[in-house]
Amino acid sequence: MLYVSESERASTTKRKIAEIVLKMSIFLARLSRWIWFYAVANTYQTVVIRCAEFLGPTMEFKYGRVDEMDPSKVTPNGRLPDADKGDHAGPKTTQGLRDVFYRMGFDDQEIVALSGAHALGRCHADASGYVGPWSSTPLLFNNSYYGLLKGLKWTENTKTKKFQYEDPSGQLMMLPSDIVLLEDENFKKYVDVYAKDQKKFFADFKNAFEKLELLGTSGLNTLKE
Secondary structure, three states: OHHHHHHOOOOHHHHHHHHHHHHHHHHHHHHHHHHHHHHHHHHHHHHHHHHHOOOOOOOOOOOOOOOOOOOHHOOOOOOOOOOOOOOOOOOHHHHHHHHHHHOOOOOOHHHHHHHHHOOOOOOOOOOOOOOEEOOOOOOOOHHHHHHHHHOOOEOOOOOOOOOOEOOOOOOOOOOOHHHHHHOOOOHHHHHHHHOOHHHHHEEEEEEEEEEEEHHOOOEEEEEOO
């Protein structure tokens, strides 16, 4: 993140932190311009890939990304998928998910495969407004997301500020954009496949994620280990 327009996407409680990071980023960029250009984008990609590879698929990493230094080139707001378009797990949220990914050239199978990344991590109220992990093993990358999604009963969590779903134990959560993968028949058929076959999920996730990470790039070099 290098520009104010990017920091404005953060929640109010994160805004000051974002501003501090922004100022540090600008300072470091000026101090070591070309090293910074090269390092930031590639370091981000490396971290993401290595996290996903923890007990997950091995993915190809291509380096050579250069940060854009023209503020006018910053991607505008509204280009990421929304967890809820106002109708919870309804047709607007379903279509919103497709609109974003179809624009980037992804199909329904790839949307469901990429959603499996929710096996990792959790939501934080002070960041997104949503709370909790999707799985009971948030540090492991596996196909548990799909098994939990289709295997548990998900109901509205009335204790959270933003609308989200909870499992019977109250320990796990799903977003409206997760539940639409069950409600839409074309999405659901891939949920069923990945819940049963982790090897298939890993293979499809690898292909979809590598495709995602290469969007808008050119002239990259493949890291050879």
